[in-house]
Amino acid sequence: MLAAVGGTVGCGALAVTTVRFVTAPAHGGASPGRWMKTVRLDSLPEGEPKRVSLIADHRDAWTIEKQVQLGAAWLVRKGDQVTAWSVTCPHLGCAVGLRAGAPGFNCPCHDSSFDVDGRRLDGPSPRDLDTLGTKIEDGFVLVDFQRFRLGTPDKAPVG
Amino acid sequence: MSKLARLGDWMEERTRWRTAARGWIDHPVVGGAPWAAAMAASVATCFAVLALTGLTLMTAYGASPQAAWASVHYVQFVQERGWVVRGLHFWAAQSLIVLAALHVAHGAFVASYRKPREVAWWLTLGVLGLTVAGGITGGLLPWDERGWWARVVEGNIVGLAPGLGSWIQEMMQGGTELGALGLSRMYAVHVVVLPALFAVMLLARRAITLRHGWTENNGGSSTQGAQLARNGLVAVLVLVALFAMAGAAHGAPLEAPADPMGDYPARPEWFLMTLYELRKLFHGAGEFFGTTLAPMVAGLYLALLPWIDRPGRSRVAFVMAPVVLVFASAVGLGGMAWRKDARDEVFTKQRAKADFRAAAAARLAMGGVPPEGALSMVRADPELRGRDLFDQHCASCHVLGDLGDPKKATASKLDGWGTTQWIAAMIHDPDAPEFFGRGPFNGNMPSVDVRPKDKPATDPWRPMVASDAERNAVVAFLAAQGDEPGDPPRALDEATRALGEKIVSNRCANCHLYKGDGDVNGSDVAPELLHYGSIAWTKAQVANPATVETYREKALGADLKKHMPRFDADLSPSDVDVVARWTRAHSRGLSLP
Secondary structure, eight states: OHHHHHHHHHHHHHHHHHHHHHHSOOTTOOOOOSEEEEEEGGGSOBTOOEEEEEEEEEEETTEEEEEEEEEEEEEEEETTEEEEEESBOTTTOOBOEEOSSSSSEEOTTTOOEEOTTOOEEESSOSSOOOEEOEEEETTEEEEEOOEEOSSSSSOOEEO | OOHHHHHHHHHHHHHOHHHHHHHHHHSEETTOOOGGGGHHHHHHHHHHHHHHHHHHHHTTOOOSTTTHHHHHHHHHHTSTTHHHHHHHHHHHHHHHHHHHHHHHHHHHHTTTTSTTOHHHHHHHHHHHHHHHHHHHHHHHTTOBHHHHHHHHHHHHHHHTSTTTHHHHHHHHHTSSSOOHHHHHHHHHIIIIIHHHHHHHHHHHHHHHHHHHOSOSOOOSOEEHHHHHHHHHHHHHHHHHHHHHHHHHTTSOOOOSBOOTTSOOOOOOOGGGHHHHHHHTTOOTTHHHHHHHHHHHHHHHHHHTHHHHSOTTSOHIIIIIHHHHHHHHHHHHHHHHHHHHHHHOHHHHHHHHHHHHHHHHHHHHHTTOOOTTOHHHHHHHOHHHHHHHHIIIIITTTOBBTTBSOTTTOOSOBOTTTTSHHHHHHHHHOTTSIIIIITSTTTTTSOOSSSOOTTSOTTSOOOOSOOSHHHHHHHHHHHHHHTOOTTSOOOOOOHHHHHHHHHHHHHTGGGTSEETTEEOTTOOOOSOBOTTTTSHHHHHHHHHOSSSTTTTOGGGGOTTSTTOOOOOTTTSOHHHHHHHHHHHHHHHTTOOOO
């Protein structure tokens, strides 16, 4: 009787411990400060998309890398306004590049294409490219770096 | 009697080993020993090779994002027999998937699922599933572009599943992104969980087939010894084939270290290309179900074959045709995806870029990978970094080598920039399309030896160089401005140099600066010629063209449409340095030190 109870309790404790270990969310994924400084406004050509890096500290479980490229964005300047799109394809997360032979963007994985305003043209992407917030400070373009849930028609932030 | 036989007898007396072995060999096999049953031996052989080479690889593998690629590179390119071990492991894994699939198809055809073999049949299906799971988890371990991107996209597909989808995705990836914990998890599953399940299922299946035979109607009976001989022969054939594949491929492919920020055209492994193509048929919400439902239906159909195939039903219609359809459509869809890619120009180009990076990274790593990892190594390499920076920041206007589009270029072509040939052609026809012709400086610089078109014929005009000797002196003198220590030596005698310098100071410096002097008309658009084409000049120009070191103030003027921008704010000083050195070296056909 005692052995049965003891065995059950012991096995239960082991099971709970190991399952908790494996299913606990990864630690250290604290989101970096979201506004990231990119390039100078006057270095952006009018109306032409330019890819910029988003630089911040990258924490991955037990490692931290200082000031590495954490993401990227496409910037398009119109006058003093800058629009930023995440390079992450809203479909399944590959990085969108420029379209070959036509203005706009294209994803190399499943061939989703978008026009110069980030609107979905063709392919499996369920929504337009995700815009990111921008502001200009001291002549520099700052981008509000965020990730969004992939594959859904609406844009919902994650993390 | 030989000593060996005497030893055998001695052992026999005590252990009865000979009797036991003979008993085993002579033991009849239920249902005979058909060659078809030896197919299981090919699966077992691949598994044994995987287990042995896998254990061997584990002795050299580092399961972290920093170490994984570097250690696999070490195995593939440096370690003694490393490429053979890795090649055997890789090709045994690919072969195992094919063999397990064939085994299933064959089993369906010969009805080896019928009572009382249902459980053995499910175990066979389970083995096929495990081979695919092994391929998926193993594909990530090198942490290269192909494996990393394929797993990221697949993780996101799992995340599309309603309900627990994103939770399962996080469990697989060890977080919201595929990182260090995701790699450790995949590794643990790949080297412990899957092989253990595989071994258990293979043994259980064998125990059942020993009892019931492989199929019901193969006629005759045979002994375990005969089966063993056939299995052995199959095993040898499989081994020979594996060595041949590993040898032909010199190991296994390894792409560049995974770069989450790159624009890699992700594709899954060949055995998932079918699903990749299938996915294209479904959009939106149907996408997850489309890609998962079809294989699930196929799997369920195979698992239920014992009940689908009933007496009175046509085997052709209910078994053969569907099985052929499942396997043929898998092969067909995969082939279609492959063919589309092969014909897609954009994909081919991106693929070529990925291959270039893979080769460059492999070459770099031969000198050892720093502890920060292979991606840091690649990003810090002046050759690769310089090329990336040029591609990203310079190639929209300039052309150099295969970078930039000659049809869209608005600034000077940089192939040969600063060399005698380039300068000679440039000072003869500065407004040629490959020089200033399509840019903001069009019409600003006169030719040294061609009368300007807009000058009336009656006006006095004399060329800036009176003879070929003078032209050659100017060209040689200007080309030498860009020389750096370590460049190939230049044959330039003092008389020529002095003549070149004299003409440059007297004639060119009417508009240009030379040693800070000149530009008598105050045009403010022609650059400094001292050290023109040197590393320092190039760096200054990239950082900010509007300084006295190169083009001066007007270079960034608003009226100078499409002028070269300054990069000192966008690029770090070290990036300016890297791109300047890279551009200068590649213009001159030199390699970076």
